[in-house]
Amino acid sequence: MAVVARSLNRAGIRPRLRPREMLLLAAAAVALVAGWASLNSYRAGRLELGDLTLLTIYLAAIASVHAAFVITGRRMDQVLLPAVTMLGGLSLLLMERLPQTLAAQSFMGTLLPLAPLQLLWLVLSFALLGTIAIVVRNDGWLRRYKYSWAVLGIAMLLLVFLFGDVIGGQRLTLRIGPLAGQPSELLKVILVVFLAGYLAENRALLTGVSTRIGPIKLPPLPYLLPMVVMWGLALAIVIVQRDLGAALLFFLVFLAMLYVATQRASYVVLGVLLFVAGGLVLYELFPHVRVRVDIWLDPFADPLGAGYQIIRALFAFGRGGVLGTGLGAGLPQVGGTPSIPAIHTDFVFAALAEELGMLGGLAILGLYAVIAERGFRIAATAADDYRALLATGLTLVIVIQAAIIIGGNLRLVPLTGITLPLVSYGGSSLLVNAIVVGMLLALSDRGVEPPPLPGTRRVWLRPLRRAEQA
Amino acid sequence: MDAFTISLWILRIAFVVFIYLFFFFIVRALWRDLRTTVAGAGRALARLVVVASPEGRPQPGASIPLDAVNTIGRDVNNSIIIDDSFASSEHAVLTFRGRAWFVEDRGSTNGTWLNGQRVESYLPLGYGDELQVGQVRMRLERAQV
Numbered sequence: 368m369a370v371v372a373r374s375l376n377r378a379g380i381r382p383r384l385r386p387r388e389m390l391l392l393a394a395a396a397v398a399l400v401a402g403w404a405s406l407n408s409y410r411a412g413r414l415e416l417g418d419l420t421l422l423t424i425y426l427a428a429i430a431s432v433h434a435a436f437v438i439t440g441r442r443m444d445q446v447l448l449p450a451v452t453m454l455g456g457l458s459l460l461l462m463e464r465l466p467q468t469l470a471a472q473s474f475m476g477t478l479l480p481l482a483p484l485q486l487l488w489l490v491l492s493f494a495l496l497g498t499i500a501i502v503v504r505n506d507g508w509l510r511r512y513k514y515s516w517a518v519l520g521i522a523m524l525l526l527v528f529l530f531g532d533v534i535g536g537q538r539l540t541l542r543i544g545p546l547a548g549q550p551s552e553l554l555k556v557i558l559v560v561f562l563a564g565y566l567a568e569n570r571a572l573l574t575g576v577s578t579r580i581g582p583i584k585l586p587p588l589p590y591l592l593p594m595v596v597m598w599g600l601a602l603a604i605v606i607v608q609r610d611l612g613a614a615l616l617f618f619l620v621f622l623a624m625l626y627v628a629t630q631r632a633s634y635v636v637l638g639v640l641l642f643v644a645g646g647l648v649l650y651e652l653f654p655h656v657r658v659r660v661d662i663w664l665d666p667f668a669d670p671l672g673a674g675y676q677i678i679r680a681l682f683a684f685g686r687g688g689v690l691g692t693g694l695g696a697g698l699p700q701v702g703g704t705p706s707i708p709a710i711h712t713d714f715v716f717a718a719l720a721e722e723l724g725m726l727g728g729l730a731i732l733g734l735y736a737v738i739a740e741r742g743f744r745i746a747a748t749a750a751d752d753y754r755a756l757l758a759t760g761l762t763l764v765i766v767i768q769a770a771i772i773i774g775g776n777l778r779l780v781p782l783t784g785i786t787l788p789l790v791s792y793g794g795s796s797l798l799v800n801a802i803v804v805g806m807l808l809a810l811s812d813r814g815v816e817p818p819p820l821p822g823t824r825r826v827w828l829r830p831l832r833r834a835e836q837a
Numbered sequence: 838m839d840a841f842t843i844s845l846w847i848l849r850i851a852f853v854v855f856i857y858l859f860f861f862f863i864v865r866a867l868w869r870d871l872r873t874t875v876a877g878a879g880r881a882l883a884r885l886v887v888v889a890s891p892e893g894r895p896q897p898g899a900s901i902p903l904d905a906v907n908t909i910g911r912d913v914n915n916s917i918i919i920d921d922s923f924a925s926s927e928h929a930v931l932t933f934r935g936r937a938w939f940v941e942d943r944g945s946t947n948g949t950w951l952n953g954q955r956v957e958s959y960l961p962l963g964y965g966d967e968l969q970v971g972q973v974r975m976r977l978e979r980a981q982v
């Protein structure tokens with residue numbers, strides 16, 4: 368023991384206990400075991416715990432991430448990991464409960480049904496989360512190359528436009544050899560990285576006023592260009608990729624970050640106006656947008672066709688009531704087919720709210736609220752503007768995405784096909800959200816390198832600045 | 838209702854209860870975190886309330902927020918400026934060390950007085966104690982929450 372401690376010390380590693388995280392993880396584990404017992408007792412018709420293998424593997428993976436944090440002695444946020452653990456655990460429970468044939472994929476010769484497959488993705492995600500949280504010690508590689516990242520993101524988007532597979536009317540999936548993924552998931556992180564860099568650098572300019580259109584004050588017009596590009600990008604995603612959810616997410620994250628960076632409500636007003644204008648045009652021009660809006664306004668107009676999903680989801684919420692039907696007792700399938708199509712991806716919230724009731728649904732909302740609180744707090748205590756904006760953007764990506772899809776499930780906003788972060792089935796989504804949480808954890812570390820001193824690059828901006836002062 | 842249905846119901850409620858218990862722990866952690874931050878952020882450690890000031894600078898009844906180190910005197914570079922004809926330009930210093938306040942005389946002409954006793958080098962003082970610099974008398978009080 369002493370030998371191990373000494374060799375760790377020599378490597379500059381000082382273990383540090385994380386008691387709060389440990390307590391919270393234990394509480395989450397207890398809740399998940401109770402849920403597992405509840406599900407298996409209902410299925411078996413007698414009280415029993417059932418086969419705990421999957422849950423044990425999941426909890427062991429979490430415990431090893433916790434142990435890695437302790438051993439490396441990172442002084443990171445202690446609440447994020449438990450909150451994410453709970454969401455992932457609920458996901459595992461739900462996937463175990465749903466019909467296993469929803470998504471089966473063969474992996475290294477063995478055919479994995481839904482729950483083990485999701486477990487595999489969860490374990491990989493948490494490994495990635497832990498690795499990023501521990502390994503990332505400075506942000507220069509993100510800060511310095513923001514335009515390179517933006518180019519990479521757009522290149523990925525173009526690849527999907529050109530070579531993507533069309534699944535369910537959406538061109539989202541890119542297949543390289545045996546690997547298939549949805550690059551738009553990763554694109555949202557790249558977007559945040561770029562925006563944080565751009566806004567942190569040009570913040571002072573963006574808050575300055577040089578142009579006025581009536582009562583609306585605008586910054587120097589060249590600096591509005593990236594925003595127009597963003598708006599165009601969102602529209603392009605809707606038109607070419609038919610991915611309304613991603614477009615909405617990108618645009619909202621972008622507007623929120625712009626507001627955080629500049630504290631100017633006029634940008635938000637302008638953005639919303641642009642959004643409404645764009646929305647109206649898209650509604651007139653593109654049938655797939657029109658269908659989405661129409662079934663949102665009146666799903667019962669076509670109850671067996673376009674409105675089917677939404678109506679089934681509303682029934683599920685109604686069946687759940689306050690306390691829920693209990694795990695296993697809901698109706699996610701009638702006969703062999705799931706009652707809500709895409710119940711394991713877009714409609715996980717409806718499925719969980721049916722079986723855990725309004726109370727369970729509120730708890731899930733609360734978990735996202737906790738992630739938001741932690742994320743914004745990390746942003747508020749960040750060392751400089753760039754890190755603050757990065758943390759804000761990363762938090763917003765998770766929270767806004769959750770809000771969009773939960774709102775869609777509840778018919779509060781038009782339904783758009785995106786995943787519920789950290790709960791829905793799907794490798795790309797899980798891995799990317801794990802990257803986001805891992806980066807938030809890395810940003811919250813009080814031992815990371817301080818940000819670089821503000822340099823005097825971007826000389827070509829000087830004349831403009833001088834003209835403004837004159 | 839047979840025993841199994843009831844126990845199943847209990848199990849299912851227990852699951853929700855455990856989720857909320859977990860949630861309660863989280864919210865408690867957040868709340869504590871928030872409270873310590875609020876307590877530590879930019880709030881004055883204590884204040885000095887001016888009891889008597891014949892020349893009116895500072896005004897009697899004024900409340901002066903205190904930092905960890907406060908220099909007192911007539912010079913404008915002091916953090917607490919006492920513009921009184923009997924105060925020296927660098928009169929005294931009031932510091933918060935560990936858990937207690939200390940006042941130290943900086944070689945003033947007319948001396949610094951704590952509860953009527955002259956401060957020779959330095960003295961600890963507590964809340965409610967009265968400090969006299971020149972003709973100005975001030976009382977140390979807790980910061981208002």
